[in-house]
Amino acid sequence: AAGGLVTLAFAGCGIVGPGPISTEGEVDFDTPLAIPPLAESTIDADGTRVFALDARAGTTEFEPGVASDTWGFNGSYLGPTLVADRGERVRVDVTNSLDEPTTVHWHGMHLPAEMDGGPHQMIDPDTAWSPEWDIDQQASTLWYHPHLHGETEDHVARGLAGMFMLHDEHERSLGLPGEYGVDDIPVIVQDSGFSADGEQESKQRGYAGGLGDELIVNGTRGPFLEVSDELVRLRMLNASTARSYAFTWSDGRPVDLIATDGGLLEAPVSLDHVRLSPGERAEVLLRVTPGERVVLQSKMTSEIAALVGPVADMNGGNDTFDVLEVRAAETLDPAPAVPARLNTITDFDPADIATTRRFELSDSFEINGDAMDMGRIDETVTVDTLERWVVENATQVPHSFHVHDVQFRIASIGGTAPPPELAGWKDTIFTEPETEYELLLRFEDYTDADTPYMYHCHLLWHEDQGMMGQFAVVEPGQSATMTGGTHDEH
Ligand code: C2O
Ligand code: CU
Incomplete structure (x- = not known):
């Protein structure tokens, strides 16, 4: 079967999948991490929280002075972060200002099928779509992205994606870091390709699809994040079209996981690495000491690569990428201890x-x-x-x-x-x-x-x-x- 796969993937196109690659030690962390803006919302007469998203084409300078053609929501790349509370009714007025159809899917959201934004809820150019639903699920890190059948990879790779954060009373009562952009940080990880002068270019293609040889976070190349709290919550989203990651800290400290796709775990888990395939999310806590610097990396050791299969390199196996450098201030605001119990998860019978x-x-x-x-x-x-x-x-x-x-x-x-x-x-x-x-x-x-x-x-x-x-x-x-x-x- 493997032989068949390779033939299938590469027949007729004459390209090969990228081999093991690495950016470890090569990334200059010289650009402050961009934080997607919080989406503005209004409350209409019946109490519905209303957001507006506009899918549009634009240009983005991943490298100062070098424009790349990209797509974004309400901007040129990615989209604003939507935030809502359990129990709220929300509506999103989505306008398509592109010159082709798209859709917007609310990944991880419990909602009626007509509001889901899958391939059947097509939004034609210059038209709008206004799904509305009740938020009735746990605090969690969800996201949104196009889902037009046959075009999803292209639309997401161009930049159409954003985070959708849900809160609830229970989560608030835990006292976890929760100040957006300060100690509660969206970390949207994507792979990309860039020319020598910094223009975004298309990725190499293999069986997995497009695989870029450089990572960007929230659209930022070479990002660093300055923090002034001793405890930071990172909401990691793998918004890459094909590449999977095994996130670790450069100094080998454990990765403290508190939440997965749908909400908080019962208790924090200390891990050697957190593996995220495309679409998955993880909330991680990082405790820093004054003045220290630590790098978030994705490290596919041969052990992990073995788990992802014999053609792991097609999925970015055997590689180490530098992702994001965290820089702690000399004086840090103290944070309370993390509760030993975060959530109650009732098993199905x-x-x-x-x-x-x-x-x-x-x-x-x-x-x-x-x-x-x-x-x-x-x-x-x-x-x-x-x-x-x-x-x-x-x-x-x-x-x-x-x-x-x-x-x-x-x-x-x-x-x-x-x-x-x-x-x-x-x-x-x-x-x-x-x-x-x-x-x-x-x-x-x-x-x-x-x-x-x-x-x-x-x-x-x-x-x-x-x-x-x-x-x-x-x-x-x-x-x-x-x-x-x-x-x-x-
Ligand atoms: Cu069916 Cu994230 O999508
Ligand atoms: Cu697949």
Whole structure:
């Protein structure tokens, strides 16, 4: 199968995947980390918090004086950070000022399918789309990005992405660092390519899709972050289109993980590294001493590379990247101790499993032998029932698996219980080669027989190639009906 993959990936295009690369020790941390602005909002008459996003083309100077053509929301690259509270109703007025259609998907959000911003909620040029929904999920670090079928990799790589932070009362009561841009820092990591004079250029392409040889954080090349608090919360988002990372600190201190995709873990976990595949998030706490400097790196040791598979270099394996230098001030504001208990996570009861489904990720970018068809609903799920999804990466290369609308739990990986860092709420998982993942999911509240949600590989080129399927959430006994499309029930 591996031989077949390589032929498939490289036949006819004459390019090879990038080999092991490194920027360790080569990055001049000479630019202050850009902090995406907080999105402004207004409260309308019925109490809805209203945001506005405008997808537009522009130019960005990644290198002073050198303009690159980029896309962004309300600016030329990336987008503002949206912040909302559990219990609020929100609306986002999204305008498309590009000259091609796009969509905006709220990754990790529990919301009605029509508001999801997947491939079916297309926004034509010079038109607007105004989804609204109630925020009813835990404090968490979510994000938004386009999801136009076949074009997602391109639209995200050009710069369309932003963070969506949710807060709740419980999280506030913990006293975690929470001052945006001061001790609560968005860290949006992307790989990119630059010419010698600093103009952004297209990335090398391999089986994983586009892989850049340099990292940018919040759109900043060579970023440093000055902090004046002894405890800092970093909200790390892998917004890269294909590359996975294993984040570590340059001096080998542990990485203190407090939250994953869907919210806080039960307790902080000290790790050697935090691995994030595209789309995944991690909240990490960093305690600094006066005047010190420490570098966030992504380090694929051979041990980690072995986990990501025999063709790990295609996914950026065997590499060490410098990501961000943190510089502590000489005088630091003290921070309280981190609570030993952060959250209560109630396990699903396996006795409640109503349906088991299998998803086989196969070569040629298919799931269960089918490529994505916008006119076909692949799975019909009954609302408010517990589902077990067995996801098997049947290939010899890494993929990822993301499910819309829901935060799920991992019940087992290759037959064993997940490690603590994967035991919380997740919406996207890295799938190691030839490994089976058992997920428990419960789709609640919203049904829509003719508008599907998506599940897919979050390596965006794979998604664009069709490694994606559609599921509808329906009332008991209801069947899904794809309006205007052919419909094939499994
Ligand atoms: Cu982050 Cu279906 O996407
Ligand atoms: Cu994939």
